[in-house]
Amino acid sequence: MKRSFALWGATTAGFAGVIALHGPTNQTLSIAQASKATTPAPKSATTSSSPSSASPSTTLAASATKTTVAPPSTASSAKETAIGQQENYGYGQMSVKVTISNNRIVNVAVNSIQALESYSLQLEQQVVPILKSEVLSAQSANISSLSGATYTSEAYAYSLQSALDQLHFK
Amino acid sequence: MASTTFDPKQSSLGQRARQRGPEPAKVRAPSTLAFTAVLVIFGLGMGVAIGLPIVDGTWSELHGQGGLAMFIGSTTGLAGTYLALIMVILASRLPALERILGQGGVIHWHRRLAPWPLILISIHAVLLTLAYAEAAHRGVLAEVGVVVNTFPHLVSATVALGIMVGIGLISIRQIRTRIPRENWWMLHLLMYVALIISFAHEVALGPSFVKHPLAQESWTVAWLLAAALVITYRVGIPVYRSLRHQLRVVEVKPEGDGVVSIILKGRDLERLAIAGGQFFEWRFIAPGMWWQAHPFTVSAMPRPPYLRITVKSLGDFSGRLAELKVGTAVAIEGPYGSFTRFARRKDQVLLIAGGIGVTAARALLEDLPLKSRPVVVLRASDDDDLTLADEVEELVRYRKGILHKLIGSRDEVPLNSIVALVPDMANRDVFICGSEGFVEATVNMAQLAGVDPDAIHQEAYSI
Amino acid sequence: MITRAEPVMGTVVSFLADPNELAPPDVEEAIDLACCELHRIDEQFSTWKASSELSRWRNGEILEVSELMDEVFELCAHACDVSRGFFDPWAMPGGFDPTGLVKGWAAERALSILRRRGVRDALINAGGDVCVAPGRTYRVGIRHPSFADALCGVVEVDTSIATSGIYERGDHLVNPFGGPIAAVSATVVGGRLAIADALATALAVGGKEVLYLIEQLDGVEGFFITAAGGMFKSSGMKFSDLPEEQV
Numbered sequence: 001m002k003r004s005f006a007l008w009g010a011t012t013a014g015f016a017g018v019i020a021l022h023g024p025t026n027q028t029l030s031i032a033q034a035s036k037a038t039t040p041a042p043k044s045a046t047t048s049s050s051p052s053s054a055s056p057s058t059t060l061a062a063s064a065t066k067t068t069v070a071p072p073s074t075a076s077s078a079k080e081t082a083i084g085q086q087e088n089y090g091y092g093q094m095s096v097k098v099t100i101s102n103n104r105i106v107n108v109a110v111n112s113i114q115a116l117e118s119y120s121l122q123l124e125q126q127v128v129p130i131l132k133s134e135v136l137s138a139q140s141a142n143i144s145s146l147s148g149a150t151y152t153s154e155a156y157a158y159s160l161q162s163a164l165d166q167l168h169f170k
Numbered sequence: 171m172a173s174t175t176f177d178p179k180q181s182s183l184g185q186r187a188r189q190r191g192p193e194p195a196k197v198r199a200p201s202t203l204a205f206t207a208v209l210v211i212f213g214l215g216m217g218v219a220i221g222l223p224i225v226d227g228t229w230s231e232l233h234g235q236g237g238l239a240m241f242i243g244s245t246t247g248l249a250g251t252y253l254a255l256i257m258v259i260l261a262s263r264l265p266a267l268e269r270i271l272g273q274g275g276v277i278h279w280h281r282r283l284a285p286w287p288l289i290l291i292s293i294h295a296v297l298l299t300l301a302y303a304e305a306a307h308r309g310v311l312a313e314v315g316v317v318v319n320t321f322p323h324l325v326s327a328t329v330a331l332g333i334m335v336g337i338g339l340i341s342i343r344q345i346r347t348r349i350p351r352e353n354w355w356m357l358h359l360l361m362y363v364a365l366i367i368s369f370a371h372e373v374a375l376g377p378s379f380v381k382h383p384l385a386q387e388s389w390t391v392a393w394l395l396a397a398a399l400v401i402t403y404r405v406g407i408p409v410y411r412s413l414r415h416q417l418r419v420v421e422v423k424p425e426g427d428g429v430v431s432i433i434l435k436g437r438d439l440e441r442l443a444i445a446g447g448q449f450f451e452w453r454f455i456a457p458g459m460w461w462q463a464h465p466f467t468v469s470a471m472p473r474p475p476y477l478r479i480t481v482k483s484l485g486d487f488s489g490r491l492a493e494l495k496v497g498t499a500v501a502i503e504g505p506y507g508s509f510t511r512f513a514r515r516k517d518q519v520l521l522i523a524g525g526i527g528v529t530a531a532r533a534l535l536e537d538l539p540l541k542s543r544p545v546v547v548l549r550a551s552d553d554d555d556l557t558l559a560d561e562v563e564e565l566v567r568y569r570k571g572i573l574h575k576l577i578g579s580r581d582e583v584p585l586n587s588i589v590a591l592v593p594d595m596a597n598r599d600v601f602i603c604g605s606e607g608f609v610e611a612t613v614n615m616a617q618l619a620g621v622d623p624d625a626i627h628q629e630a631y632s633i
Numbered sequence: 634m635i636t637r638a639e640p641v642m643g644t645v646v647s648f649l650a651d652p653n654e655l656a657p658p659d660v661e662e663a664i665d666l667a668c669c670e671l672h673r674i675d676e677q678f679s680t681w682k683a684s685s686e687l688s689r690w691r692n693g694e695i696l697e698v699s700e701l702m703d704e705v706f707e708l709c710a711h712a713c714d715v716s717r718g719f720f721d722p723w724a725m726p727g728g729f730d731p732t733g734l735v736k737g738w739a740a741e742r743a744l745s746i747l748r749r750r751g752v753r754d755a756l757i758n759a760g761g762d763v764c765v766a767p768g769r770t771y772r773v774g775i776r777h778p779s780f781a782d783a784l785c786g787v788v789e790v791d792t793s794i795a796t797s798g799i800y801e802r803g804d805h806l807v808n809p810f811g812g813p814i815a816a817v818s819a820t821v822v823g824g825r826l827a828i829a830d831a832l833a834t835a836l837a838v839g840g841k842e843v844l845y846l847i848e849q850l851d852g853v854e855g856f857f858i859t860a861a862g863g864m865f866k867s868s869g870m871k872f873s874d875l876p877e878e879q880v
Binding site (some may be wrong): 152 | 636640643644645649692736737756758759761762763771772773781782784785787788790794795796797798799800801818820828841842844845848865
Binding site (some may be wrong): 002003006007008009010011012013014015016017018019021 | 205206209210211212213214215216218220221222224225226349
């Protein structure tokens with residue numbers, strides 16, 4: 001009887017001790033860092049939407065389902081949700097979802113192993129639109145060769161690469 | 171039938187008194203404090219192993235897809251491997267535990283605990299694979315391949331799991347009894363291999379360890395400690411004692427009816443502290459015998475430089491003992507056993523010995539103080555089976571006790587006739603030794619007679 | 634600089650070689666040999682030619698394949714693994730089709746022929762997939778997905794670069810998982826051209842998920858452009874600064 005008491009008593013003590021002493025350190029860190037992230041997730045859905053092609057938004061939806069966690073679509077006026085990209089979890093990246101309601105942090109949820117989702121969102125924040133102004137003239141770029149989707153031998157004749165080849169030939 | 175070397179009679183007490191020489195090593199009483207401290211440490215560790223995943227971030231795994239499977243997979247891995255650590259410490263026969271529980275008790279708990287780490291670690295492997303498969307949208311079988319090839323050290327962890335499951339299977343009673351004991355034991359040794367090769371994946375991948383240096387270091391230290399305990403108590407100390415005391419067979423003396431006493435001579439035997447009723451694992455260095463170790467009780471208190479064991483030649487091995495050559499060296503591991511005077515809780519004792527079990531009772535008897543007034547019951551099928559009876563008689567007489575000899579078949583002499591012979595049984599510590607069947611039946615009888623289970627002590631021989 | 638444009642494999646393979654101390658005829662000869670190799674590979678691996686080893690294997694006419702075909706199988710399996718299935722030659726509609734890798738692989742083999750003949754500085758452009766002899770960095774422009782005569786970027790290449798896209802007629806991409814194609818154009822830089830070729834295809838199909846995989850590979854970078862005109866690039870992807878103002 002005394003032995004069981006010692007064993008189970010110690011187990012309970014160890015359990016309680018580690019919970020009490022360790023504390024939720026992870027979460028405090030992440031809240032501090034999450035406040036830096038400003039882009040609310042729903043915005044990402046609008047970046048690539050364009051009137052003509054249906055594919056980009058479906059692409060995002062498709063890649064969102066692939067990453068297995070849907071971005072928070074319920075962005076009601078009372079709540080904002082910020083997603084921050086956080087520390088390395090040792091083998092993957094962790095992202096934190098902070099729910100803010102009425103200027104108070106209501107919930108902090110940590111997504112781990114969903115490294116792709118946070119990476120995706122990080123990419124969204126860096127997306128560079130290719131506008132007409134970014135079109136570069138081949139001549140002024142001083143390039144030796146051109147990389148592009150494979151052209152057929154017929155198309156080659158009209159391609160930039162053939163121009164380059166002739167340029168060098170001269 | 172007096173031996174030329176070893177005089178088992180009580181008068182040797184006087185002989186020892188007249189010896190000039192160093193004081194014999196006193197056997198220290200087993201420490202309940204040390205035992206309880208070890209239990210407390212085990213418990214604390216278990217509590218930490220269960221609580222740690224909740225506070226260190228593993229809990230956050232719940233939020234992802236397949237998160238529940240991942241969380242449970244991670245926690246079962248930690249808890250299961252912690253239990254494996256406990257099992258290793260039990261297997262080391264740590265004295266703090268063994269002196270209270272006896273080798274039999276330590277092994278009993280080791281066996282009882284055994285399914286748990288196996289089950290938990292298997293669940294851990296299955297659930298984590300399922301969780302990763304779900305997160306990666308891959309079929310489970312394909313995921314096994316990916317996981318094993320992607321994460322470091324998982325090949326060895328998988329092999330380790332295979333070894334563990336294999337050992338678990340061969341330890342199932344129906345299978346274990348079909349394998350020769352030595353072969354089973356050799357295969358079981360592979361468990362050390364499994365534990366060693368799986369260690370790397372624990373610290374490299376365990377969510378409680380990755381990026382948690384304190385937890386990682388503590389875990390590593392705990393395992394190093396367990397390894398040190400095993401090496402010290404299963405290898406180091408036995409080798410030291412064997413080399414120090416240099417025991418050799420000096421006489422093989424028939425005691426009648428297939429029973430033989432083996433007298434051994436050694437050095438510094440005064441320094442070998444043995445309590446009456448304890449045993450060693452004996453490894454006789456002779457062809458065909460050196461690779462097996464067998465437990466035999468020391469059948470009398472040592473009379474330095476001599477030591478005696480008394481064995482009934484039954485199996486292949488013990489049959490060969492009768493032919494042991496004089497001069498054969500022996501390696502020892504021990505002393506083990508909690509069937510000693512230190513197990514007493516009450517003032518008076520009752521010793522019940524069946525057949526060859528008399529050896530433990532006889533040694534224990536000699537270790538009891540002169541004023542103890544023991545009651546001793548010897549149970550045998552016929553008169554010839556009463557080995558060492560003359561020694562027991564003398565020892566009982568010197569201690570002002572009572573000896574009962576119960577001779578006859580089980581029908582003629584039912585066990586509960588002892589109840590009538592010893593009316594105050596419930597006030598005594600009851601020491602029972604003999605074959606497994608005999609011990610089990612007698613323990614039942616004692617409990618029915620009102621003896622407190624804590625006051626019942628047993629030593630069962632697998633005959 | 635010596636150049637050559639060789640029509641083979643349904644496209645045109647461009648050679649660019651600096652003779653350095655070699656005599657130009659030797660360089661031309663080396664290029665001849667390289668072109669022979671390209672044609673040989675075409676004969677063996679063309680899905681358009683019924684007599685090619687690949688076609689006969691796809692039809693079940695032959696069961697044992699040559700060592701070279703085996704090498705291509707291995708590479709395809711490896712690329713499929715690395716791209717987590719986004720490049721999957723076995724998932725093509727007509728059966729096993731390694732075309733997305735063979736072009737780059739052939740260019741690699743042609744380049745090694747040039748190098749063995751002593752040509753130290755060379756660039757081979759196999760229909761848009763480029764590999765260069767080590768030791769020299771080349772400025773390679775990337776065709777703008779919307780404008781055939783313009784670039785959307787310039788990259789300094791010292792190993793290889795491959796681009797996959799859907800804007801050229803005849804270039805048909807298939808998503809092995811059955812979903813939509815993520816990009817109009819995808820480019821991968823670094824590593825072996827055969828693998829870069831496969832990864833570029835995978836990146837065009839899988840978009841961010843494949844970019845994530847590329848992010849974990851050492852020495853390989855990539856980017857892709859969506860139909861809406863957004864460009865997503867890996868963290869190490871660097872574009873060359875341009876000497877002058879753009880148009």
